[in-house]
Amino acid sequence: MLPLVYVVVTSVSYGGREAADFLFRDRIGELLWNTTRLLLGGVALSVVLGVGAAWLVERTDLRARGWWHGLMCAPLAVPAFVNGYGWVSTTYAVQSFAGAVLIVSLSYYPLVYLPTVAALRRLDPGLEEVSASLGHSAGATFARVVLPAISPAVLGGALLVGLHLLAEYGALQLLNYPTLTTAILQQYGTSFTGSAATLLALVLVTFCLLLLGVELLARGRRRHSKVGAGAARRPSRVRLGRRAPLAYGGLGVLVLLALGVPLLSLARWLVRGTSTTFDAGQLVTAATTTVGLSVVAGLVACLAALPVAWLSVRHRSAVTTLVERSTYTASAMPGIVVGLALVTISIRVVPGLYQTLPVLVAGYVILFLPRAVVSVRSSLELAPPSLEDVARSLGCTGSEAARRVTLPLIAPGLAAAVALVSLAVSTELTATLLLAPIGVSTLSVEFWSDASSVAYGSAAPYALALILLSVPATWLLGRVSTSGGDGS
Amino acid sequence: MTRPSLLSRSPLTLPLALALAAALVTAGCGGDDGPSIVVYNAQHEQLLDELAADFTEETGIEVQLRNGKDLEMSAQLVAEGSASPADVFLTENSPAMAQVERAGLFETLSPELTADIPEQYRPTSAAWTGFVARSTVLVYNTDQVDEADLPDSIMELADPEWAGRISFSPTGADFQAIVAAVLALEGEEATRAWLAGIKANGTVYDGNNVVLQSVDAGESEVGIIYHYYWYRDQQESGEVSDNSELYFFGNQDPGAFVSVSGAGILASSDNKPDAETFIAYLTSEAGQQVLADSYALEYPLNPAVELAPPVQPFGELQPPPVGVSDLDGETVVDLMTEAGFL
Numbered sequence: 001m002l003p004l005v006y007v008v009v010t011s012v013s014y015g016g017r018e019a020a021d022f023l024f025r026d027r028i029g030e031l032l033w034n035t036t037r038l039l040l041g042g043v044a045l046s047v048v049l050g051v052g053a054a055w056l057v058e059r060t061d062l063r064a065r066g067w068w069h070g071l072m073c074a075p076l077a078v079p080a081f082v083n084g085y086g087w088v089s090t091t092y093a094v095q096s097f098a099g100a101v102l103i104v105s106l107s108y109y110p111l112v113y114l115p116t117v118a119a120l121r122r123l124d125p126g127l128e129e130v131s132a133s134l135g136h137s138a139g140a141t142f143a144r145v146v147l148p149a150i151s152p153a154v155l156g157g158a159l160l161v162g163l164h165l166l167a168e169y170g171a172l173q174l175l176n177y178p179t180l181t182t183a184i185l186q187q188y189g190t191s192f193t194g195s196a197a198t199l200l201a202l203v204l205v206t207f208c209l210l211l212l213g214v215e216l217l218a219r220g221r222r223r224h225s226k227v228g229a230g231a232a233r234r235p236s237r238v239r240l241g242r243r244a245p246l247a248y249g250g251l252g253v254l255v256l257l258a259l260g261v262p263l264l265s266l267a268r269w270l271v272r273g274t275s276t277t278f279d280a281g282q283l284v285t286a287a288t289t290t291v292g293l294s295v296v297a298g299l300v301a302c303l304a305a306l307p308v309a310w311l312s313v314r315h316r317s318a319v320t321t322l323v324e325r326s327t328y329t330a331s332a333m334p335g336i337v338v339g340l341a342l343v344t345i346s347i348r349v350v351p352g353l354y355q356t357l358p359v360l361v362a363g364y365v366i367l368f369l370p371r372a373v374v375s376v377r378s379s380l381e382l383a384p385p386s387l388e389d390v391a392r393s394l395g396c397t398g399s400e401a402a403r404r405v406t407l408p409l410i411a412p413g414l415a416a417a418v419a420l421v422s423l424a425v426s427t428e429l430t431a432t433l434l435l436a437p438i439g440v441s442t443l444s445v446e447f448w449s450d451a452s453s454v455a456y457g458s459a460a461p462y463a464l465a466l467i468l469l470s471v472p473a474t475w476l477l478g479r480v481s482t483s484g485g486d487g488s
Numbered sequence: 489m490t491r492p493s494l495l496s497r498s499p500l501t502l503p504l505a506l507a508l509a510a511a512l513v514t515a516g517c518g519g520d521d522g523p524s525i526v527v528y529n530a531q532h533e534q535l536l537d538e539l540a541a542d543f544t545e546e547t548g549i550e551v552q553l554r555n556g557k558d559l560e561m562s563a564q565l566v567a568e569g570s571a572s573p574a575d576v577f578l579t580e581n582s583p584a585m586a587q588v589e590r591a592g593l594f595e596t597l598s599p600e601l602t603a604d605i606p607e608q609y610r611p612t613s614a615a616w617t618g619f620v621a622r623s624t625v626l627v628y629n630t631d632q633v634d635e636a637d638l639p640d641s642i643m644e645l646a647d648p649e650w651a652g653r654i655s656f657s658p659t660g661a662d663f664q665a666i667v668a669a670v671l672a673l674e675g676e677e678a679t680r681a682w683l684a685g686i687k688a689n690g691t692v693y694d695g696n697n698v699v700l701q702s703v704d705a706g707e708s709e710v711g712i713i714y715h716y717y718w719y720r721d722q723q724e725s726g727e728v729s730d731n732s733e734l735y736f737f738g739n740q741d742p743g744a745f746v747s748v749s750g751a752g753i754l755a756s757s758d759n760k761p762d763a764e765t766f767i768a769y770l771t772s773e774a775g776q777q778v779l780a781d782s783y784a785l786e787y788p789l790n791p792a793v794e795l796a797p798p799v800q801p802f803g804e805l806q807p808p809p810v811g812v813s814d815l816d817g818e819t820v821v822d823l824m825t826e827a828g829f830l
Contacts, residue, residue: 186830430560
């Protein structure tokens with residue numbers, strides 16, 4: 001909450017009249033319109049791609065499904081700004097609304113795909129068979145039985161995509177698509193007082209609250225957990241038959257667009273740039289730092305997310321929902337806003353810790369906590385509380401029940417939380433620049449430093465290292481999403 | 489039903505992470521006990537890496553660089569106030585220096601420290617000094633435009649005949665410095681009209697490098713950038729500059745404005761003697777030669793040092809007579825906000 005207080009206080013110093021003058025003008029209207037339609041378009045396309053791909057991989061007789069699953073997750077390992085650069089250097093046509101929607105969706109659809117696959121896996125095929133036996137067509141069964149059952153997973157994914165889109169900077173800057181976030185960064189880059197930028201950040205937070213409200217409404221009050229290992233049985237798969245080429249073609253095009261284009265352009269950089277004579281030692285140091293920071297921040301965020309998610313699932317009330325939702329507001333703000341807030345606070349309150357790792361990690365956790373909360377919460381929702389009750393009735397203490405029953409059930413969710421936060425941390429730029437201990441540099445810092453001074457050749461190895469390092473986290477996420485059905 | 493969980497499958501995760509964290513902490517501290525200074529560097533990182541290495545060799549003083557962008561770093565310095573760990577601040581353009589100066593955070597530099605730098609590249613307050621400079625240029629696509637058809641003045645780009653043909657990057661410190669020069673030379677009304685004109689005529693990109701790419705790709709015919717973006721890409725591979733050339737306005741036109749990169753010592757520095765040694769080195773012939781020989785291709789301000797060809801010689805730029813103290817960054821931000829760029 002600290003950053004939010006900071007934003008409000010700095011904005012207040014602006015004065016009501018001036019603030020109104022600043023906010024009610026054409027430029028802000030343009031930014032709002034851009035942000036809104038990017039949000040709607042990006043989330044919608046991500047959901048279509050994510051759910052569609054998940055259904056094809058999970059519920060049809062597609063061959064080599066393991067490989068397709070891997071390929072569908074893989075775009076997570078390619079940072080959005082690398083994807084953006086790959087596309088821009090291929091065609092300028094993507095510098096448009098449609099292009100921006102396409103590219104952010106290609107980067108972020110796995111966030112919908114992964115939970116959807118997991119949910120489809122766990123879904124009891126019996127429900128669908130009942131629906132079919134009652135005379136529903138396959139389409140009607142999907143719409144009336146499958147979709148409601150996987151809706152928490154899809155919504156959680158869509159919320160994550162929405163949050164990513166609100167905070168996205170690098171890719172949109174390259175795509176020349178101005179949103180509130182790029183405007184905030186530009187305000188800091190051009191003007192002398194942060195107050196105009198923090199005003200914009202407030203607008204962004206309002207946006208975030210709207211998004212959360214919509215998700216909350218759509219989520220409803222249903223409970224989704226069930227008892228028993230109903231999904232151990234494999235669901236029957238839809239035979240694609242003559243539609244198979246269409247399915248393979250669709251997935252193939254998706255892979256080509258999401259992976260092929262950025263990787264090819266990266267390869268072209270590596271070959272073409274003469275500044276590719278890079279410092280291997282520096283690369284290794286930056287890579288080690290990136291891994292260390294990502295993992296530590298991931299673990300801390302996961303630990304912090306546990307109580308928040310626990311409260312919001314098991315003791316759902318207005319207060320706990322408010323606590324859970326409040327963690328989202330900071331994540332909608334760009335890193336520089338959170339970073340400057342921590343600069344201002346930490347140098348006064350804990351000067352000894354200023355520009356040290358604890359403050360940097362705290363910044364990461366504030367920024368990326370919701371990613372952990374979303375995945376911990378969705379796994380908690382599926383862990384039935386009655387199992388704990390059973391454990392207690394058999395004589396377990398509360399903590400023992402949590403450790404022996406619930407923890408194993410939600411462990412994949414925890415691992416996914418660590419992986420998601422780690423991925424986000426490894427590509428973070430602005431908060432890292434402000435808060436990192438002096439001399440500590442990460443891969444994305446090095447990449448931007450080179451790319452913005454036109455040394456694409458020397459930027460390429462860092463982008464490549466970033467992708468390679470993201471592979472384990474992506475793999476983990478892919479594993480977690482399918483682990484549900486493999487069990488026992 | 490005990491399913492092997494992913495966490496229990498890798499019991500090493502936690503110890504490994506802790507070990508990494510410990511390694512990071514020690515790496516961050518830097519075990520050296522010799523003299524060292526902290527430089528907040530908004531200049532290009534690679535440039536200062538080379539310079540700092542040479543400086544340490546000459547003087548034995550270690551340099552710790554914190555890298556960022558002009559106005560983000562000045563915002564950070566202002567937020568830190570007197571508790572700042574920084575000894576020296578370096579920027580790409582002067583408005584960020586002016587901001588820190590206004591906050592009263594700079595130590596006045598003694599005259600002998602900056603004697604090598606011509607007077608017009610230093611503020612009258614002596615709160616900081618220029619050390620390198622960059623020239624405004626017009627980059628044009630050679631397939632689309634003939635050099636003879638290019639305008640005599642940057643002011644003409646606001647005329648209707650350039651509608652849909654120009655691009656520039658109004659966000660960030662670079663363009664702001666150019667507008668400040670227009671403001672100082674042409675006055676507020678003319679600047680307001682000019683901004684409205686180029687907004688109507690042009691495509692806006694975020695970053696000079698993006699402007700260069702777009703001109704080279706034929707997305708727009710001409711673009712306003714600084715000289716070194718083009719020269720550096722020529723040195724690198726020509727990937728985004730082979731279809732374009734540079735046009736220097738000269739003739740004391742606002743478009744020939746030379747923007748000064750500044751260096752100053754923070755009043756809160758607890759190591760001023762070493763910081764002064766750094767500034768003295770930065771402006772000395774030796775330091776300026778390192779800058780001139782680097783990949784940066786920015787103009788050294790010490791007259792004893794020249795950039796090697798093919799870069800347009802500093803003496804032929806014919807910049808307008810605008811001193812660094814004449815630039816009014818705040819009015820520029822107001823005008824650009826009014827024009828809808830921000």
